Amino acid sequence: MRRRKLGNTGIEVSEVAFGGVEIGMPYGLGIHTAADMLNEEEAIELLRAALDAGISFFDTARMYGSSERIMGKAFRDRRDEVVLCTKCRHFRDATGALPAHDEIKGFIEASVQESLAALQTSYIDVYMLHQADLEILENTAIASSMLDLKERGVIRATGVSVYTPEETQKAIEGQTWDVIQLPFNLLDQRQGSLFDKAYTKGIGLVIRSVLLKGLLSDRGKNLHPALRAVETHIQGYQDYLTEEYPTLPALATKFALSHKEVTSVLVGIDRMEYLHQALATADGRYLSDTQLKKVKQQAFPEPEFLNLPHWDRMGWLR
Template identity: 60%
Template structure:
């Protein structure tokens, strides 16, 4: 497994990061409830298989159900072998308001303590704001709170999870955050415009949604009628699937890793077969410049429509 440095943090991570949401709660196409998920022993076995295969970077969150607890049980005897990133609870209240400084500090510290307890560790390598919108990124208390946690040794680096290009740009320009986790894939390539700026600022880039919640795999067929244009556009990438690129998911993974500014890519994994597929994609030959350039030209023309949370709410992914 090839490794890359996570921005200016000094932390080295595997190119493949294990996305932990699927082992913690029902998530993804065709997953409707606990009956469609791995049992805890099966999930622990999967995490061990990942580490045994060279994966060192694991992503989770306080809001990912049992994910942190399962990782804690899996890694309590392997803590030195893994880099763990987790995200704190959402900061906005039921009315969408941000609490004041003292309450913010309490929420964040309580969330971190809960994560440390569940993960059975006394530190996390990357501690992130979950869904950091523009208002949250403008808050003047948050940098100080996270800096204090870093100084105390409870976290090794700070990070934010963003959605929009505007959020990512604000996070980079602030000079506050060590790592940014952002959405990027074959269909939605908007964030690539900021990769060079992130590298100049020493900010580590971690990509999520690289498989577009499974749509850039064999699952991305016979979709809801509302997504017919999306499905038709996905099929345009099939022309790039030829040796040494065996399938669409491999193309998606290698395309994201073709950007040197990217430190690691998150792939949601809830089956041993999916782990093996992701490993084969990452450990195989790098994408040729010609294929990468062709893929860049095939980005979806209306990326604003690629709103997965909205699709979920509409029931288009079930």
């Protein structure tokens, strides 16, 4: 497993990052209850196997159920071998309002202390805002509080998890964020236009949704009729599979890692077989410039339609 520099943070991480949401709560296509998940002992075994195999970067969040606690148990005796990224609690309450300006520092402090306790560590390598929209990114109290954590050594690097290119642009323009986690995949390539700007500024880019919650895998079949156009488009990627990229998840992961600006790709791993697949895919051999150009031309023509929370509300993912 190769490693790449995480922007200008001074941290190096594995090209594949272990996405920790699946071990902490039901998540993804076909996963509905705890019965569909690994139990705690199995999850700890999987995390340690990933570390032994060369994955050094592990991503979690306060909002990922028991994920932080399980990672804490798995790595408490091997803390110096892992790079831990976690995320603050969501700022918005049930009405959508943010905490008052003078309450924000305490809110962030309480959340980071909860994460430190759950992860059984004295510091966090990368600490992110979760779902950082434009208003959150423009909030000076939030930025100041995150920088204070860094100055105190509670965290090594600041980060934001965003959804839209507009949010990514805002984060790049700021002077606060060392790392940006964003969605990017074969179907939705909109964020790619900002990669060079982030790279030039020394910001580490961590890619999530590379398999679009499992759609870019064997799970992306027999979808709801409302998603017929998406399913047809996904089937078209079969034309690009080769001995080097024998499966759709392999092609999707290699596509993201073929961008020099990308530091690491988050892969949701909740089965030992998925770990083996991720390890086999991240072999240092990625798409050539010619291949990359061809695949870039195969983005879904209506990326705004690729709104999985909306699909879920409509019942299209069940």
